[in-house]
Amino acid sequence: GFCHSALTLGSESIHDKNIIMRKCRVNNALKLLWLKMRPDTPQKYEYITVENIKGNATSLLYIKPWTQFFDLKGRKDMPHSVSENVTLKNIKLKCDIMFDAEPGSNYTLSDFTFENLTVTAKNGAIDKNIFRGLILSNVRINGTIVK
Numbered sequence: 001g002f003c004h005s006a007l008t009l010g011s012e013s014i015h016d017k018n019i020i021m022r023k024c025r026v027n028n029a030l031k032l033l034w035l036k037m038r039p040d041t042p043q044k045y046e047y048i049t050v051e052n053i054k055g056n057a058t059s060l061l062y063i064k065p066w067t068q069f070f071d072l073k074g075r076k077d078m079p080h081s082v083s084e085n086v087t088l089k090n091i092k093l094k095c096d097i098m099f100d101a102e103p104g105s106n107y108t109l110s111d112f113t114f115e116n117l118t119v120t121a122k123n124g125a126i127d128k129n130i131f132r133g134l135i136l137s138n139v140r141i142n143g144t145i146v147k
Contacts, residue, residue: 011066021051033061065107
């Protein structure tokens with residue numbers, strides 16, 4: 001049934017590692033995977049795997065700055081965050097927006113892998129430029145293989 005996100009990393013966590021979500025059916029989720037990137041808190045999300053998922057959601061992958069409780073607490077610099085080694089594979093999903101993400105000046109997205117995805121989406125665009133290392137293997141969006 002409805003949920004804001006099937007898997008959310010952040011906003012209170014600072015280091016999420018070795019997370020596996022597999023063999024799930026989502027129905028009416030707003031997001032399948034949500035990476036909350038807080039600009040006031042250094043975060044590291046690494047070795048995340050989401051696999052063998054079927055169903056529907058508003059967004060397959062959602063990555064944006066999370067500023068609801070923004071407070072640098074006197075800090076002069078903006079901390080840098082990293083999401084790396086994130087794999088989405090064996091997913092069959094119907095969604096409105098496949099890739100709902102914004103580039104961030106205070107975070108890096110690196111070594112993402114999309115493998116064996118079959119997605120039907122109103123907006124199936126992927127901004128490859130926000131990744132430092134993106135592997136697309138057998139990704140089919142609206143019936144078309146994406147490379």
